[in-house]
Amino acid sequence: MVLTKNTAVLAWLKEMADMCQPSEIVWIDGSEAQLDALRAEAVESGELIKLNDEKLPGCYYHRTKPNDVARVEDRTFICTPTEVEAGPINNWMAPADMYAKLNALYTGSMVGRTMYVIPYSMGPVGSPFSKIGIELTDSIYVVLNMAIMTRIGKAVMDQLGDDPSAEFIKCLHAKKDVDPEERYIVQFPQDNTIMSVNSAYGGNVLLGKKCFALRIASYLGKNQGWMAEHMLILGLEKPNGEINYICAAFPSACGKTNLAMLIPPEYLQKQGYKVWTVGDDISWLNIGPDGRLYAINPEAGFFGVAPGTSVKTNFNALESTKKNTIFTNVAINNDDMTVWWEGLDKNPPVNATEWKGAKVNGPEYIASGEKLAHPNSRFTAPAVNCPCISSEFENPQGVPVSAIIFGGRRAKCAPLVYQSRDWQHGTFVGATMASETTAAAAGAVGVVRRDPMAMKPFVGYNMATYWGHWLEMGKKLGDKAPKIFHVNWFRKDDDGNFMWPGFGDNMRVLLWILKRCAGEVDADECAIGYIPKAEDIDITGLDMTVDDIKALLTIDKNEWLKDVNDPDTGIKQYFAQFGDMLPKEMADELAKLEANLNA
Numbered sequence: 001m002v003l004t005k006n007t008a009v010l011a012w013l014k015e016m017a018d019m020c021q022p023s024e025i026v027w028i029d030g031s032e033a034q035l036d037a038l039r040a041e042a043v044e045s046g047e048l049i050k051l052n053d054e055k056l057p058g059c060y061y062h063r064t065k066p067n068d069v070a071r072v073e074d075r076t077f078i079c080t081p082t083e084v085e086a087g088p089i090n091n092w093m094a095p096a097d098m099y100a101k102l103n104a105l106y107t108g109s110m111v112g113r114t115m116y117v118i119p120y121s122m123g124p125v126g127s128p129f130s131k132i133g134i135e136l137t138d139s140i141y142v143v144l145n146m147a148i149m150t151r152i153g154k155a156v157m158d159q160l161g162d163d164p165s166a167e168f169i170k171c172l173h174a175k176k177d178v179d180p181e182e183r184y185i186v187q188f189p190q191d192n193t194i195m196s197v198n199s200a201y202g203g204n205v206l207l208g209k210k211c212f213a214l215r216i217a218s219y220l221g222k223n224q225g226w227m228a229e230h231m232l233i234l235g236l237e238k239p240n241g242e243i244n245y246i247c248a249a250f251p252s253a254c255g256k257t258n259l260a261m262l263i264p265p266e267y268l269q270k271q272g273y274k275v276w277t278v279g280d281d282i283s284w285l286n287i288g289p290d291g292r293l294y295a296i297n298p299e300a301g302f303f304g305v306a307p308g309t310s311v312k313t314n315f316n317a318l319e320s321t322k323k324n325t326i327f328t329n330v331a332i333n334n335d336d337m338t339v340w341w342e343g344l345d346k347n348p349p350v351n352a353t354e355w356k357g358a359k360v361n362g363p364e365y366i367a368s369g370e371k372l373a374h375p376n377s378r379f380t381a382p383a384v385n386c387p388c389i390s391s392e393f394e395n396p397q398g399v400p401v402s403a404i405i406f407g408g409r410r411a412k413c414a415p416l417v418y419q420s421r422d423w424q425h426g427t428f429v430g431a432t433m434a435s436e437t438t439a440a441a442a443g444a445v446g447v448v449r450r451d452p453m454a455m456k457p458f459v460g461y462n463m464a465t466y467w468g469h470w471l472e473m474g475k476k477l478g479d480k481a482p483k484i485f486h487v488n489w490f491r492k493d494d495d496g497n498f499m500w501p502g503f504g505d506n507m508r509v510l511l512w513i514l515k516r517c518a519g520e521v522d523a524d525e526c527a528i529g530y531i532p533k534a535e536d537i538d539i540t541g542l543d544m545t546v547d548d549i550k551a552l553l554t555i556d557k558n559e560w561l562k563d564v565n566d567p568d569t570g571i572k573q574y575f576a577q578f579g580d581m582l583p584k585e586m587a588d589e590l591a592k593l594e595a596n597l598n599a
């Protein structure tokens, strides 16, 4: 059944269908009956494997092609009319050239296949901050994932209405041959259009997520006075019941889902501290009527990294995957049709199917140096499954943000935590973030690269203009702006061991951050900003000393000067590529940092 009379939607749909030539067009209405029929069809065709219905009710398994297991940044394009609008760190092609190339790839791509039409809302349906997209796809896996990750179906089309000028994001995905040489993930920000072809994996094909909620939305936000950020949102409840909200931007596979759902150390739980999850990956930030910054999570589920998720590290994420979840590229335990991944527990299944589909003896396979689950294997779990989901999760107005945290994986250099001097300096701290690359994107792992605001792969326009937008937002927020911090859970000692326990113990750092926001604790001003006094990071119950905290907080001026001046990886070199697009404030902050370090 066609779910709309909107002539703009219908005209676009006809154009795309004429090009892709599907044998059938099916509107996704959001009903459980329809989704169930699709699940059955996917099980029948082998696209999905049904898991143990007692231990994992409503859960399914999916395996992608080995050449299609992560985002592909070198095949991701921002097609603005001019190259300078996309900026030096995005891939760019002229829109007309890209449309011509893509149209050739899509032509006839769905012959003999079904085109599913998925109306979806990013953010609660009807929230003033929500936005609507329509994804056309020939993949049932995409339909079922979008049904978890976003709000889908008829209610969304009703919300869009019949006005042909109503804003919606046009998203087209064709699985085609999953050919990595002809794979394209393309955003046309001026056209509200996303086109993805030759992939069937996560961030490449769930077009509401990175493509819309970050790349297109960041561009919309710049024009409309709001921000789309790669940030989790958590609420930290104090024993007196007061809840403060924190947003944190870490690059892919650097700990957002874990921080968003953390369980406080026992001594803090006993005192009554709690953490509530509003979002684990993306924040849309608007200035509210009281002048403060408010965050909504545009998503409805978690597309989380499986490896490393355990009862000990992330109990709440694991609980979230116990029903109605889709697992992608993890391992299967054939004895009871449950799932396994590295870090889940110490008992890899003997009767296992590894992520590529081979039947193996798990312990032997691992002993031979192989991995049972792909390092970027993931679960797609409904947010409502999360034991610590915030009561504000569906709040259409969002939650007021007290602090913004940036962070990355840095074996050296970045201390456990520091605070920026003000919003402008905080913007510089975000702009100069660096982190070791992870398996979340195709390419080398463990290489330090600049990843400003964790948005390097996700900014939909010129990064320098984006920094300018941050500065503008700071001016509008004035003294109501959240305080900005930087953390590093991943500092290593000379033997290569993590110096900080991380996970639930990160709560200790969050408490220092909130005390700073409330003006309840002093700090030491140093070259890079405000550093805690070591004794103000509570180590109750930890096998650590104040000296260990001091080591985590040391600033090695030579390391930092290298971070500024290194001819290949330094901040100066990095900023230089933006030429005169670089906001003057960023150049000023860089000069100040260098002078401070040399003082």
Ligand code: GTP
Pocket: 250, 251, 252, 253, 254, 255, 256, 257, 258, 259, 280, 281, 303, 304, 305, 307, 308, 309, 313, 440, 489, 490, 498, 501, 502, 503, 506
């Ligand atoms: P994306 O979904 O790709 O955006 O990732 P994310 O930022 O949500 O990262 P996630 O929380 O899934 O963590 C990625 C990996 O880092 C997992 O294997 C975690 O176990 C590990 N990790 C998370 N937090 C910590 C921490 O505090 N310390 C250490 N050592 N590892 C962590």
Ligand code: SPV
Pocket: 070, 071, 201, 202, 203, 204, 209, 210, 251, 252, 253, 281, 303, 440, 441
């Ligand atoms: C990330 O890579 O930051 C993710 C996973 O959250 S994906 O949806 O593939 O982008």
Ligand code: MN
Pocket: 230, 251, 252, 253, 281
């Ligand atoms: Mn992410």
